[in-house]
Amino acid sequence: MSSTSEFIRVDVNMTACVGISQCGGCVRVCPVSIFQKNGDRPAIVEKNLDECILCELCLQACQPNAIAIRKLYET
Secondary structure, three states, X not given: OEEEOOOEEEEEOOOOOOOOOOXXXXXXXXXXXXXXXXXXXXXXXXXXXXXXXXXXXXXXXXXXXXXXXXXXXXX
16 A cells, blocks of 8 residues: 655555554554554555654554655655
8 A cells, every 4th residue: 555645655565564453553653643544454644644744653663664655855
């Protein structure tokens, strides 16, 4: 699953993701609510992507390292 805004692209490897019940770190820690629960899987809230402050808390909280954030303004 991936989503792109003007500045960033967020990818969640759903094969590696262990789900909300086993991890859920991305949903818990994101200060701008980019992630939300969708059953036992995280979903990306596209309207919040432009609010991302690149704190990388989701990357740190994701136990299976299933999240990648790409800054589109860097070459």
